[in-house]
Amino acid sequence: MNRYLAIVPAHNEAGAITDTVEEIHRFAPDFDVIVIDDGSTDATASRAESAGATVVRLPFNLGIGGAVQTGYLYAQEHGYEVAVQIDGDGQHDPRYIGELLACLQADSALNMVTGSRFLRQGDGHRSSATRRVGIRIFAGLVSLITGRRVTDPTSGLRMTGRVGIELFARDYPHDYPEVEAILMMHAHRLNSCEIPVAMRPRRSGVSAISSTQPIYYMIKVLLAVFIGLFRSSPVVEQGDTPVNAEHAI
């Protein structure tokens, strides 16, 4: 067993999952691959298995937050040191796993590295104009709150170390978790940074954020961000080992 894990959430991604798993094996051979089949009704799980991934089938659709957290729980239980999230739809290029890992390991105080499609000008797929406006708003808010420049708070291409795995296994936002997860890291005084990546247009399936949902998305995440400001200390359940700055160092 490797010490590194690639978490691939997939919901009805039969058209892209084989390539995604094979690319991870090819470009990041040090990583075990776990596909979280989030209640798919197509052949996602069987194709992922025949491509060589470990597959966890959720009995019904939990949404991206619940699916990804399943991966972090698996990583925590099996003692993985590093976990990287790669979407099952082919948007995230597994070639960047090496760069993410190098960045994470270069600085021992770093707990999370995110791949940002806006750090480098001009290359790759950058999603529609309206979605970019939404991302810009969240980027501004998150930068303001965390006090460092965050350009792509909605990117799901991110790598965490052991402390991040334990945090996310215990507590992870439900719907549209990416923005809140960054703020959670900040609230727990864990450090994260971004590296430039190019993303690809999705190869199959539909985005978790459909055309009818952007208003709910914006309001829900804004509410979560706003209320997060009033959480003075990280919410840690009784009996949990608190994650704090000491653990981070």
Place this chain on the structure above:
Amino acid sequence: MGTQRIIAIAISGGMLLLILELVRRKRLMERYALLWLFSTLLLLVLSLWSGLLNSLASALGVSYPPSALFAVAFGVVLVLLVHFSLAVSHLSDQNKVLAQRLGILQRQVQEQNEHLSTLAQGDALKDAPLGEGARARDREQLTPTS
């Protein structure tokens, strides 16, 4: 300012703060808080802004404006109840799926355990004929049949 208005403002304002506090403590998920926030904000606006409530009352044909506030509150409660019925239906459906999966998993674990124990017995039997047979022969030699 009428007493009813003060009471209406206090109740809707208090509800708003309660909902926000519950979300802050992670006792209430944002998904379910949004409708509550919308409802309490609507009631708060109506109780603060008496002009809006008065024109709403005359539009509804209600002569006593605070009654219009009750009507709106009743409508809000109805919407919330339907919302919860939907949520409960969704949950019981998911619960059913979980119970079915668990039942099938339990059956599979049981079958695998039985399979394992028959395998273990098979191994034991392979050794047994020699050992048991030899011991039986020993017994026969020691205690001759009468």
